[in-house]
Amino acid sequence: MRDLNAETITQAVVSTLGDSVDPRLAEVIEALVRHAHAFVREVGLTEREWAEGIQFLTRTGALCTPTRQEFILLSDVLGVTMLVDAVNNQRGATATENSVLGPFFREDRPQHADGADISDELPGIPLIFEGRVVDHEGEPVAGTLVDVWHSDAEGHYDVDVPGQADPAMRGSFRTDEQGSFSFRSIRPASYPIPGDGTVGELMRATARSLMRPAHVHFLIDAPGFERVTTMLFPSDDLYLDADPVFGVKQSLVAAYDEYAAGTGPHSELTDGPYTLLRHTFVLEPTTGR
Numbered sequence: 001m002r003d004l005n006a007e008t009i010t011q012a013v014v015s016t017l018g019d020s021v022d023p024r025l026a027e028v029i030e031a032l033v034r035h036a037h038a039f040v041r042e043v044g045l046t047e048r049e050w051a052e053g054i055q056f057l058t059r060t061g062a063l064c065t066p067t068r069q070e071f072i073l074l075s076d077v078l079g080v081t082m083l084v085d086a087v088n089n090q091r092g093a094t095a096t097e098n099s100v101l102g103p104f105f106r107e108d109r110p111q112h113a114d115g116a117d118i119s120d121e122l123p124g125i126p127l128i129f130e131g132r133v134v135d136h137e138g139e140p141v142a143g144t145l146v147d148v149w150h151s152d153a154e155g156h157y158d159v160d161v162p163g164q165a166d167p168a169m170r171g172s173f174r175t176d177e178q179g180s181f182s183f184r185s186i187r188p189a190s191y192p193i194p195g196d197g198t199v200g201e202l203m204r205a206t207a208r209s210l211m212r213p214a215h216v217h218f219l220i221d222a223p224g225f226e227r228v229t230t231m232l233f234p235s236d237d238l239y240l241d242a243d244p245v246f247g248v249k250q251s252l253v254a255a256y257d258e259y260a261a262g263t264g265p266h267s268e269l270t271d272g273p274y275t276l277l278r279h280t281f282v283l284e285p286t287t288g289r
C-alpha cells in the first residue's frame with residue numbers, strides 16, 4: 001500500500017476494513033469512501049475548498065444545542081432528510097405520505113379534549129380542523145394518538161412568540177370510535193427556516209429562498225400501524241413549489257376553505273371569517289421493519 005494515486009487510493013482505503021466488521025457497517029463505510037472520493041475527483045476539489053468545507057462543518061457542529069440542530073437543518077435543505085424518508089417509507093397509493101418532522105415538535109405538549117381551542121387566544125384568523133384516521137380499508141382507527149403543532153399568523157411557533165410562556169398551537173388528541181378528532185386554533189403562516197447559521201450562509205451563497213409554505217404538522221401513532229409524520233399545506237400558498245426542505249407532496253396540499261362571517265358549517269363558533277380544514281389520514285399496517 002505505497003505510491004497510491006488519485007485512482008488507486010479509493011480501493012486502498014476500502015481494503016483496510018477488517019474481516020470482523022459488521023457487514024452493514026462495512027457496506028455503509030465502503031460506499032461513503034467511494035462516493036466521497038468520487039466527489040473530490042469530479043469537482044477537482046482544491047486544498048482551500050477542502051479547508052473551507054472542514055471549517056463549515058466545524059461551525060455547523062458548534063451551533064448545535066439541545067434546542068437547535070443545525071446538522072438536521074443542513075440535511076433538510078440538501079434533500080437528504082426527505083430522501084431517507086422516501087427510501088424507507090414506500091407506502092400504498094392511498095396511504096398518507098410523510099413529510100419532515102422539523103425542529104418544533106415538543107415532548108412537553110398538553111393533552112387536549114376533542115374540539116379544544118389550542119390557540120391560547122393568540123391573534124389570527126380562526127382555523128377549525130376536523131380530521132379522521134382510518135386504515136387502508138377505510139375503517140376508523142379509534143384511540144389513535146394524534147399530535148398537532150403549527151405556527152401563528154406571523155410564522156412563529158409558541159417558543160418564538162414574544163411573551164408566550166405557555167405551550168400554544170400544539171397538543172395531543174385521541175381519536176374517538178369513528179376515528180375522528182377536531183380542534184380550533186388560528187391559521188398558520190409561511191415562515192423562513194433559521195437563516196442565522198451555517199445553513200443560512202449556504203442558502204444565501206446558492207441564491208435559495210428560506211421561506212417554507214404554511215402548514216400544520218401532524219404526528220399520528222396507532223398500535224399496529226406505521227407511524228405517520230406529516231403536514232398539510234394550503235393549496236394557495238405562494239411557496240409550495242420552493243420549499244427549502246422539499247417536504248411538499250401533492251397529496252399533502254389541502255383546501256383551507258375560507259368562509260365569510262356568519263356563513264359555512266361553523267358560523268356559530270366565531271363572529272368573523274374563518275378557515276375550515278378537513279382531512280382523512282390513511283394508515284398502513286406495520287410491516288415489522
Ligand SMILES: [Fe+2]
Nearest residue numbers: 102104215217
Ligand atoms: Fe413547521
